[in-house]
Amino acid sequence: METWWYITKNQKTGPVSVESIISLALNGTVDLNTLLWKKGMESWLPLHKIDELQVIQSMIPPPVPNRKENVDTDFLASRWRRYFARMFDTIWETLFVSYVLGFLLGPYSPFTEWILKNSISNPIAVWLLYCPIVLVVDAIIYKIFGNTPGKYILCIIVVQNNNLYLNLRQYLMRNLSLWMSGLAFGFPTINLFTMMR
Numbered sequence: 001m002e003t004w005w006y007i008t009k010n011q012k013t014g015p016v017s018v019e020s021i022i023s024l025a026l027n028g029t030v031d032l033n034t035l036l037w038k039k040g041m042e043s044w045l046p047l048h049k050i051d052e053l054q055v056i057q058s059m060i061p062p063p064v065p066n067r068k069e070n071v072d073t074d075f076l077a078s079r080w081r082r083y084f085a086r087m088f089d090t091i092w093e094t095l096f097v098s099y100v101l102g103f104l105l106g107p108y109s110p111f112t113e114w115i116l117k118n119s120i121s122n123p124i125a126v127w128l129l130y131c132p133i134v135l136v137v138d139a140i141i142y143k144i145f146g147n148t149p150g151k152y153i154l155c156i157i158v159v160q161n162n163n164l165y166l167n168l169r170q171y172l173m174r175n176l177s178l179w180m181s182g183l184a185f186g187f188p189t190i191n192l193f194t195m196m197r
Contacts, residue, residue: 007035007044021053025060032060077156086178088150093134093141101133135175143168 004021005014008029016024024030025047035044036053048057077085141148146165147157158174159165166174184190 002038004036004038006030006037018053018056022056022059025056030056030060032057077154081154081156085148085150085154085156086182088153089138089148090134092149093137094130097130097133097137132179135179136172139168139171139175142166142171 003015003017005012006016006021006024007013021030021036030036030047032048033046036047036050037044047053047060138148142158150156151158158171160170182194184194
């Protein structure tokens with residue numbers, strides 16, 4: 001009976017029968033580039049160069065593409081579409097959060113007085129307070145509706161590389177990363193440059 005040796009993880013393994021090589025090829029241990037040798041051969045050869053094992057070669061499926069190959073780059077949104085979608089969502093969500101907080105906290109609370117006083121005199125402080133709340137609201141809207149209005153209007157869908165929607169935690173982590181690096185923690189002027197980047 002003819003026996004073969006093969007190399008896997010830089011280790012010589014064998015001897016094995018042709019039937020074993022077929023099994024190893026089907027489970028992915030042996031592929032077209034695996035080096036094989038049997039008695040009588042001058043040197044090790046990759047499977048695809050061994051004529052007598054052509055039957056095995058036709059049984060091996062092609063290699064699994066890596067994750068980046070799964071993304072169809074023709075459908076990736078441009079930087080500016082993503083920027084305008086984010087700005088649209090941020091503006092309306094900030095207004096929404098303002099009204100909800102104002103309604104919930106009541107017109108006579110110290111927080112509401114502080115907001116009203118600082119909205120005009122110190123809008124940056126109000127924005128720095130609202131920014132993380134707005135990003136949480138953004139994630140909740142995405143989770144409930146599968147998209148946000150700004151992204152919907154500009155035909156943008158946020159999905160993973162395998163085209164599955166993000167869960168709430170993943171979208172919150174995405175927004176946390178955006179808050180830190182894209183929005184520069186909400187600091188005006190600086191965030192114009194970080195968002196464009």
